[in-house]
Amino acid sequence: xxxxxxxxxxxxxVTGKKLTVTCSQNMNHEYMSWYRQDPGLGLRQIYYxxxxxxxxxxxxPEGYKVSRKEKRNFPLILxxxxxxQTSLYFCASSPIAGVKNIQYFGAGTRLSVL
Amino acid sequence: xxxxxxxxxxLSIQEGENLTVYCNSSSVFSSLQWYRQEPGEGPVLLVxxxxxxxxxxxxxxxxxxxxxxxxxxxxxxxxxxxxxxLYLCAGARNYQLIWGAGTKLIIKP
Numbered sequence: 001x002x003x004x005x006x007x008x009x010x011x012x013x014v015t016g017k018k019l020t021v022t023c024s025q026n027m028n029h030e031y032m033s034w035y036r037q038d039p040g041l042g043l044r045q046i047y048y049x050x051x052x053x054x055x056x057x058x059x060x061p062e063g064y065k066v067s068r069k070e071k072r073n074f075p076l077i078l079x080x081x082x083x084x085q086t087s088l089y090f091c092a093s094s095p096i097a098g099v100k101n102i103q104y105f106g107a108g109t110r111l112s113v114l
Numbered sequence: 115x116x117x118x119x120x121x122x123x124x125l126s127i128q129e130g131e132n133l134t135v136y137c138n139s140s141s142v143f144s145s146l147q148w149y150r151q152e153p154g155e156g157p158v159l160l161v162x163x164x165x166x167x168x169x170x171x172x173x174x175x176x177x178x179x180x181x182x183x184x185x186x187x188x189x190x191x192x193x194x195x196x197x198x199x200l201y202l203c204a205g206a207r208n209y210q211l212i213w214g215a216g217t218k219l220i221i222k223p
Contacts, residue, residue: 004156031209040123042202042215043157050209058210090156102147103204103211105156 002027006091006106013081014114021076021109023091031094032074033058033103034066036087043090049074081113117141118205120214127193128222135188135201135217143205143212146179146186151200151216193221 004025013019025032033048035058045058049068063085065077074093078085088110092103119138127133137146145164149157161170163179163186170177174197176189190197198221204211 035213040215042120043204043213045210048210056209092156102159102162103149103157105158107154108156 002104004091004093004104004106006089006109008109009107010110012112012114015082016080019078019081019111021078021089021091021111023074023076023106024072025074025091025093025104026072027093027095027104028071029093029095029104030071031096032068033092033094034064034074034076035090035092036060036085037090037108038087046076046089081111083113085111086113087111117212118203118214120203120217122217123215124218126220126222129194130192133190133193133219135190135203135219136185137187137203137205137214138185139205139212140184141205141207141212142183143207144183145206146183147204147206147211148177148186148188149202149204151202157200157202190219193219195221195223197221 007022030051034046035043037043044060046064047066049055055066090108091106094103121136147162148160151157161177166181166183168179174191178187201217203214
């Protein structure tokens with residue numbers, strides 16, 4: 001089954017404790033992206049990657065890191081999480097970037113930073 | 115700054131009524147997409163409109179892209195409880211999607 005898989009689905013952590021949210025897609029998509037979703041703000045892009053070893057900042061990259069060593073995986077790293085990073089996070093992939101950039105989303109990771 | 119304004123933010127109506135959701139911007143987009151998101155899940159694409167003035171229909175849902183490619187609307191005819199969800203519009207610009215904040219739609223039986 002074609003899908004984008006995120007883990008974990010739920011995570012509660014404390015300020016400053018490094019964490020990684022994994023994302024994997026099995027559709028051989030070139031473009032992958034991380035978003036955070038907050039009430040009233042919609043989806044905001046954190047980072048995106050157009051291909052292996054190519055990553056770029058989105059609209060809200062501060063406090064986050066990503067890597068794209070393999071085409072299928074795009075982990076999101078929070079080196080020192082803070083409470084303002086409490087949010088619902090989505091990974092998405094797309095066959096190509098551009099005009100018809102159709103995003104396929106994972107089920108989301110709900111993160112709480114205490 | 116919200117580059118893509120979606121309205122209304124929240125809508126609760128009775129089954130059988132019609133409704134329209136709007137997505138407006140001062141910017142031009144190369145395409146505009148509509149997604150639907152249910153609780154505990156990621157957004158799922160409903161439709162993509164590319165050409166100014168384009169109209170697409172998906173059963174009881176009608177999507178329209180403005181002539182100037184700056185705005186879009188989603189019209190639902192005879193809404194049903196199964197239409198309940200969060201509706202999101204997203205405009206494509208270069209290699210990114212610009213998202214609206216969403217319209218939370220509740221259809222009461």
